Amino acid sequence: MKISVFSGIVKYFQDVYQGFRSVMNSYSAALPYVLGMGELRKEVTEQYPDPISSKTPDDLPPRSRGILFNDIERCTGCRECKQVCPSRAIEIETEIRPDTNQVWVSTFNIDMAKCVLCGLCVDACLPNSLVHTRQYIQSAYNLSELMMSFGKGPITPKQRVNWEIARRIKENDEVLI
Amino acid sequence: MNLESISTISWISLMQDQLGTSSWRIALFGLSLIYGLIILPTGAVMSYLERKLRADFHARIGPSRAGHAGIFQPLADTLKLLQKEKYSRSTWTEMLWIGFYTMAFYSIVAVMPLGSIALLVNTDMSAFLPFWAALVLAFGTMVFGLSQDSVPGWFGGVRVAAQALAGAFPAIVAILCVGLQAGGFSWSSMAAVQGASPFSWTVANPFELIAFFAFVGGGMILLGIPPLDTGLSMPDIHGGVISSLYGKRYSLFRFSRFYGFFLWSVIAVTMFLGAWILPFGLSEILRLQERFILLGSLELLWILLKTVLLMLVVSSVAQVVPRGRVDHVTDFSWKVLSPFSLLALIGYTVWIGLRTFL
Amino acid sequence: MFKPTLECLNADVTTWEIGPYYSALPGPMKLKLRLDGEIIISGQVETGFLHRGLEKAFELNSWNSSIIYADHLDSEGAVFGELAVCLAAEEIAGISPPPRAQAIRLILSELTRISCHLNYAVKIGRAVGSETFTHYVLRDREKLLDLFELLTGARFSLSFLRFGGVKADVTEGFIERVIETCDLLRVRLKEYNDLLTFNQVFLKRTSGVGQISKEQVMRWGITGPNARASGVSFDIRKTHPYSEFEKVDFHVPVSNSKGTHGGDAHDRFLIRLLEIEQSLEMLKVFADKIPSGPFLETKSGSDFKVPRGEGWIRIESSRGFLGCYLMSDGGLSPSRVQFRTPTSSNLLVIPEVVVGLKIEDLPLVLASLDLNIAEADR
Numbered sequence: 001m002k003i004s005v006f007s008g009i010v011k012y013f014q015d016v017y018q019g020f021r022s023v024m025n026s027y028s029a030a031l032p033y034v035l036g037m038g039e040l041r042k043e044v045t046e047q048y049p050d051p052i053s054s055k056t057p058d059d060l061p062p063r064s065r066g067i068l069f070n071d072i073e074r075c076t077g078c079r080e081c082k083q084v085c086p087s088r089a090i091e092i093e094t095e096i097r098p099d100t101n102q103v104w105v106s107t108f109n110i111d112m113a114k115c116v117l118c119g120l121c122v123d124a125c126l127p128n129s130l131v132h133t134r135q136y137i138q139s140a141y142n143l144s145e146l147m148m149s150f151g152k153g154p155i156t157p158k159q160r161v162n163w164e165i166a167r168r169i170k171e172n173d174e175v176l177i
Numbered sequence: 178m179n180l181e182s183i184s185t186i187s188w189i190s191l192m193q194d195q196l197g198t199s200s201w202r203i204a205l206f207g208l209s210l211i212y213g214l215i216i217l218p219t220g221a222v223m224s225y226l227e228r229k230l231r232a233d234f235h236a237r238i239g240p241s242r243a244g245h246a247g248i249f250q251p252l253a254d255t256l257k258l259l260q261k262e263k264y265s266r267s268t269w270t271e272m273l274w275i276g277f278y279t280m281a282f283y284s285i286v287a288v289m290p291l292g293s294i295a296l297l298v299n300t301d302m303s304a305f306l307p308f309w310a311a312l313v314l315a316f317g318t319m320v321f322g323l324s325q326d327s328v329p330g331w332f333g334g335v336r337v338a339a340q341a342l343a344g345a346f347p348a349i350v351a352i353l354c355v356g357l358q359a360g361g362f363s364w365s366s367m368a369a370v371q372g373a374s375p376f377s378w379t380v381a382n383p384f385e386l387i388a389f390f391a392f393v394g395g396g397m398i399l400l401g402i403p404p405l406d407t408g409l410s411m412p413d414i415h416g417g418v419i420s421s422l423y424g425k426r427y428s429l430f431r432f433s434r435f436y437g438f439f440l441w442s443v444i445a446v447t448m449f450l451g452a453w454i455l456p457f458g459l460s461e462i463l464r465l466q467e468r469f470i471l472l473g474s475l476e477l478l479w480i481l482l483k484t485v486l487l488m489l490v491v492s493s494v495a496q497v498v499p500r501g502r503v504d505h506v507t508d509f510s511w512k513v514l515s516p517f518s519l520l521a522l523i524g525y526t527v528w529i530g531l532r533t534f535l
Numbered sequence: 536m537f538k539p540t541l542e543c544l545n546a547d548v549t550t551w552e553i554g555p556y557y558s559a560l561p562g563p564m565k566l567k568l569r570l571d572g573e574i575i576i577s578g579q580v581e582t583g584f585l586h587r588g589l590e591k592a593f594e595l596n597s598w599n600s601s602i603i604y605a606d607h608l609d610s611e612g613a614v615f616g617e618l619a620v621c622l623a624a625e626e627i628a629g630i631s632p633p634p635r636a637q638a639i640r641l642i643l644s645e646l647t648r649i650s651c652h653l654n655y656a657v658k659i660g661r662a663v664g665s666e667t668f669t670h671y672v673l674r675d676r677e678k679l680l681d682l683f684e685l686l687t688g689a690r691f692s693l694s695f696l697r698f699g700g701v702k703a704d705v706t707e708g709f710i711e712r713v714i715e716t717c718d719l720l721r722v723r724l725k726e727y728n729d730l731l732t733f734n735q736v737f738l739k740r741t742s743g744v745g746q747i748s749k750e751q752v753m754r755w756g757i758t759g760p761n762a763r764a765s766g767v768s769f770d771i772r773k774t775h776p777y778s779e780f781e782k783v784d785f786h787v788p789v790s791n792s793k794g795t796h797g798g799d800a801h802d803r804f805l806i807r808l809l810e811i812e813q814s815l816e817m818l819k820v821f822a823d824k825i826p827s828g829p830f831l832e833t834k835s836g837s838d839f840k841v842p843r844g845e846g847w848i849r850i851e852s853s854r855g856f857l858g859c860y861l862m863s864d865g866g867l868s869p870s871r872v873q874f875r876t877p878t879s880s881n882l883l884v885i886p887e888v889v890v891g892l893k894i895e896d897l898p899l900v901l902a903s904l905d906l907n908i909a910e911a912d913r
Contacts, residue, residue, distance in 0.1 A: 016513055022735040026497040029729035030667055034233040034493075040722065044674050045238040063688035063706065086600035118603045118694045123702070132688070235670035328551045332573065332894065404664065404736070497730065499737050500664030502895045 057134040065117045066134045068110055070150040074129035077103040081121035081130055089114040090121065095155055099163040108151040113143055208286050215291065215477070220435050221251035223485060227492050234496040258428040270324030271426075277317030278433050285310035285440060290364040290447045292476030293460075304352050304362040307444055308345065311399050314437050315341035318401075322418040333418030336503045337401065343507040344398030347514035351392035354522045355379060355448045357529065368452035373460075378451040384525040389449045391518035393491065396445070398510050400437040403495035405506045442484045442491070450487065453480040548576060555584045559898035561658075562908025566885075570894060578889040580882055585912040593872040598624075598698070598841060601869060606692040608874060609910045611654055614640075614647040615852035617696040619859035619874070622777060623846035624698045627863055634826040636700035637779045642713065642822060643686070643695065644778070645814040649720070650679045651853035652760075652807040655905050659804055660731065662902040663740055668731045675723050678716050685709055698841070700831035713822045717815045724812060732805065741801040745888050745900035748798060755887075756880040759855025761904060763789045764806040765798030771851040778850075785817050800903035807905075840865060854878060854905050878911040 033041045057066065077094035093107035122130050140146050225240065225248065232239025240247030288306040290296060300306075315337055322334020352362070358379060359367040371378050379385045397405045446452065453476035454460055463472040501509070554565035563584035569576045592604050601620050608616035618640060625631060632640070653676045660669040680690040686709050687695040687702075695702050731737050752762045762769055768789040772780040788809035790802045843865040849858045855877025862871040881904050892900060 019513075019735040022733060022738075023494070023498055026730050026734050027494070029726060030234055030497045033236055034230065036233075040719075041236060043232075043238050044236050044677075047238075047241075061685045061688070061706070063686075063703070064684060065688040084597060084599050086596050086603045116603065116692065117689065118606075118692070119688065120599055120603065120694070124599075231666075234667050236674060237670065328549065328570075496667050498665070498734065499660075499668075499731070499740065501736050502740060502893065504893070505736070505739050 057136065060134045060136075064134045064136075065119050065122075065132045066136045067112060067132075067138065068115065068117075068121070068148065069131055069133050070108055070110075071129040071131075072105055072108065072150050072152055074127045075105050075108065075150075076127050076129075077105045078126055080124040080126055084120045084124045085115075086118065086120065087114040087116055093151070097155070097163070098160060099167045104152060104155055106151050106154045108149070110148045110150075112138055112146040112148055211289070211291065212286055215481070216286070216436065216439065219439060219481060219485070220432060221255075223435065223439070223488060224251050224254070226485065226489060230489055230493055231496055234493070255428065261427075270320065274317045274321035274324070275426075275429070277313055277320065278429065281310045281313040281317065281433075289440065289443055290368075290452070290480075291443070292453045292473050292480060293365065293368065296364060299363050299365055301361055301363050303364050304356065304367070304444070304448065305349075307440055308349070310440060311396070311437060312341060312345065314433060315399065315401075318418060325418070330418060337418065339503065339507055340398050340401065340405075340510075343510035344395045344400075346395070347391040347510060347518040348395030348399060350515070350518040350522055351388040351395065352448070354385060354388040354518070354525055357522070357525055358382070358385065359448075364447060364452075367448050368454060371451045371454060373451065373454045373456040373458070375451070379449045382525070382528075384521040384528065385449065387517050387521040388525075389445070391514045391521065392449070393441075393445055394514050395510065395518075396441040397491070398506055398514075400441060401434065402438050402491065404498045404500045405509075406500070438488060438491075439484065442487045443480065446480060446483045446487060450483055453477070455479055547571075554581075559662075559901065561901055561904075561906040564882075564908055568889070568894075568897075573893045573895070575889050575892050575894060575897065578886050580885050582882060582908060582911055585908050587909075587913065589913040590872050590874065593869050595868065597867055598869065601872070602696060603692075603694055606694055607909075608876070608913065609852065609854075609907055610691060611907070612647045612651045612853050613691055613693050614643045614696070615850060615857055616874075617693065618644060618778070619848055619850050619857055620861065620872070621696045621698055622848040622850065623859045623861035624841050624863075626846035626848060627844040627861065628698070628841050630699050632700040633829050633831075634779075635704075635828045636830045638821070638825040639701050639705060639830065640696065640778050641780065641783070642818065642825075643683075643693070645818055646679055646682060646713070648853045649811050649814050650676055650683075652811050653679070655807055655853075655902075656727070656804070658902040658905075659800075659899070662899040663737060665731055665737070668727065671723070671726065671730070675720060678719065682709070682712060682716060685712065697831060700829070702831070704830050705825070710822050710825070713818060717818050717822075720811070721815055724808065724815075727808070732808065738801060740896075740899060741799065741804065741903070743799050744896050745800045745892065745903055746798045747884060747888055751884060751887060752798075755883045757855070757884060758880070759851070759853070759877050759905075760806045760810060761803055761855065761881060763787065764802040766790055771849050771856060775849055777848070783817055783821060785813050788813065800899060803903050803905075840867060841869070852877060854907065854910070855881065874913060876910040876913070878906050878908070881906055882911055 032038065036042070060066075077092060079092055082090040082092050089111045091107060091109040091111075092105065095104045095106050096102070097104045117132075119132065122132055138146065228250070229239045229247075240250040243249040243253045285307055288303055288310075290303070319334045319338045319341075322330050322332075322337060325331065325334075355367060356362045359370050361367075367379075375381065380389050394405075396402070455463075455475055459475065460472065463469075463475070549570045550567065551570055552565060552567045554560055555563040560566065565581040565584075567579040567581070569578075589604060589608065593601050596604065601624075602617055605616035605620040606613040653672050656672045657669050657676075660666070660672065683693060684690050685706055687693040747757065747761065747765050749766050751757070752765050752767045757765075758769060766789065768787065770787040771777075772785075773787060788806055790797065790806055841861075841863045844863055846861045847858065848861075849856060851857070856875070857877060858875035860871070860873045860875075861869060864870045885901070885904070888900060888904075889897065
């Protein structure tokens, strides 16, 4: 279908006008940002870390999953977290305390380099000792710095001696009483 | 205004009388001064302003760390770029395009219209000389692109050549249009027909307004200024001539881009936007009082201010409009800019004819 | 190393192999192109560079960990992977989550769809060279990511769904913020349209470029917004509703342009913006009306098992048809999981759609197909 010359010229001018108008449209959509008009057009840059304008760890929502922390006094060494971890990041070793027959968690290491912060261990923790903090800064120069150790360390012979002495004192007290 | 009232006293002859050395030494010294004190600082200021403007468009803050509100950012960038090393040895093709760029830079500095006092070359063909610089820049970029060993480089080189051809035509026709009004192609005659107020600028005439758009558009295509910069933009596959540049070569390239843009804007301001004529008739007052140094500095500052404003407006168009494909860009030049510039030329001729004979 | 002078003056066909790392490609993949000047004559795709053995990892870990691994199927739309695995396991076990959990899942699903489509807009903006648009869209996607963090605790890999419901209840103020964000996004959508969608230069770049016809859609099995942009009306939320989508009243946008420009990149872009609008409508109506009640059917301990059986589930992810086949033999971990991802079939059309394109259109067309190589390679 041959387009007549006249309608071709008209279409040409229409195209040029459309192009000009759409560029002006885009321009006027973006220009208010330069002039800073209105609440919706403020700058959204947040300087970090100096000065910190927002999003300190306290500003994060309460459920934010940050670096893990284990309250070792409440930990019972049940190993539920270790079983459920998909990245095998948790290492646990326990001993039995000779005087009270309680569990002494000697090693509790979480390798944050492997941890994906999924939260399954926190869900699975029975005594609720393992929690997420809201800290998110994990940069380190060596991988070994990323290993978080919460364990109390192995029971030393001196500690066994002290506990034995304490047990005998308690027994003697009970006998006397 | 007639030509006699504007006398362009060449500063070379002034200083020659005072210093007594040969004119080429004075010219060399003057050129280096212009280059070092005018072009480089304007480049630094312009890069900072453009980054701040771009950040404003993006709802960001922009450079804000180097110095108060980031004023020393251009210095920091230059220092960083100069410290980078290049990884390959220089080949003869690299020397070739660097030679072209250097030729383009140092020669055209002489032709730039920077006020009625700082005008070195005021021949009857001054308006066409910057074309030489722009075409040499384009040729150099093409050689550089073809000398890369990657497919995007070759494409970039060929695209730059195609764009240069396409963009030169409407720009030349626009210059013809202005020459008609000015009665000549020398800078002083173009400045003579304009006044200080915007209503007496060249663009006040509707045909000249069309010619202005054709000139600026043609220049953007010829020199590769975003958003019409397909051959020279960063992303590799888009035609990236510069994809393997970094360090000193990269800073040379970026500076050449700025230089082309600056040159074109200065010429556009001279031809269309009132040149260096100071407002409130200061030009005549100072010339009568023979205070040439003050006159020269004020005119220089005034023309630089107008140039920077024009460059900011053009670069803000780049922020909102996406990049066109290379055949869209050349289509735009051949099918839209060229007919309109011819229309402007013919229309203005008819206008003059009607005014003369009626 | 090529010899520049010989090859570049050669007027014959050039071969250019891009990848696996290239800024124009959507991810690690190789693309062998044959070019005649600037026109592409043929292209061949090679993927597999991002194969992580995800499906095998399911078999080596417990049932609870399946949620976490499913998160990482598609990094931008984590909920879709989780939803697929949860629905499949619930189908085998014969449990169905309580209404409150279904509602929360629907809200999360639609929010993720909006977030993925905004990411798509960012990719298109970058391919076309419009940085302003890119920054505006990223700023608005941050609001959605903040919403995710408020509800689940993480921005991308949510790990929020569990077999039989969701992990926790909605937090205080979540619903109000959802409605606020939806209102804000509606204003922003209009701004995007003013800025880019109907800009003449953008139209010229994307109209008629990368067209996929209806017949190609049927042949290669393309689904999702790409298919709907070519006129094939197929949405799993309507044909095989899941997670109570049948109770929500929404409209699926389908392109009906019959001209020569059907199914081009502009259509695909526009369809996704329309889908964002539809999701905003859905959220606005639905967010207030979450039914009350429990959010989890049973709490799954570390010895949670899915009984023996097979399940096959289909959902509509933001890219298309995501299918999950789950086989369990009653043990502590799944015995086979297989995903049918939308990107694996969207990739198949590349050799056909790339023919006849100019080399400068290639990044745009690849971005407009919304490919995610992590999903295709698993």
